[in-house]
Amino acid sequence: MDFLCIEFANSSxxxxxxxxxxxxxxxxxxxxxxxxxxxxxxxxxxREDREALIKMRNQLSLLxxxxxxxxxxxxxxIDLLNSxxxxxxxxxxxxxxxxxxxxxxxxxxxxxSWFMAEVAASFSRLCSSNAVNNLKECQxxxxxxxxxxxxxxxxxxxxxxxxxxxxxxxxxxxxEKHK
Numbered sequence: 334m335d336f337l338c339i340e341f342a343n344s345s346x347x348x349x350x351x352x353x354x355x356x357x358x359x360x361x362x363x364x365x366x367x368x369x370x371x372x373x374x375x376x377x378x379x380r381e382d383r384e385a386l387i388k389m390r391n392q393l394s395l396l397x398x399x400x401x402x403x404x405x406x407x408x409x410x411i412d413l414l415n416s417x418x419x420x421x422x423x424x425x426x427x428x429x430x431x432x433x434x435x436x437x438x439x440x441x442x443x444x445x446s447w448f449m450a451e452v453a454a455s456f457s458r459l460c461s462s463n464a465v466n467n468l469k470e471c472q473x474x475x476x477x478x479x480x481x482x483x484x485x486x487x488x489x490x491x492x493x494x495x496x497x498x499x500x501x502x503x504x505x506x507x508x509e510k511h512k
Contacts, residue, residue, distance in 0.1 A: 424439055
């Protein structure tokens with residue numbers, strides 16, 4: 334199960350890993366990211382857009398942490414999400430492509446506020462679904478990637494096999510060191 338809001342919040346992971354830079358500060362990454370989620374086309378974000386995106390990501394990270402700790406959204410958090418979603422106007426339009434009908438929300442203006450409204454809507458959908466009960470943060474202290482635990486037993490601790498293997502090797506080495 335994929336949620337735009339989770340992937341958006343996880344973009345902060347890159348600051349401490351791989352390229353050691355914030356992808357939201359890049360001119361191309363946010364545009365490609367929006368395209369990946371079928372939001373757009375959007376122009377390259379300006380300085381104010383990037384600052385707003387980073388602020389939103391930081392706010393969502395705090396909200397995710399609260400949800401993972403088992404807390405409910407506060408009235409202030411709900412108002413914040415609603416303010417992001419209220420900042421745009423759109424119309425619904427029915428499309429026919431290759432004999433298949435698709436209903437889409439079409440923004441009145443393509444802007445980064447539309448993108449942020451879509452992220453807030455994704456977060457709202459997550460919070461109002463059962464998936465929120467399976468929201469986890471990778472237990473690798475150097476990772477902290479957010480993910481939805483879709484395992485049968487719902488007891489996954491790591492975001493993927495790489496983190497799982499890494500943590501198992503670390504535990505093994507720690508035990509061997511104390512022998």
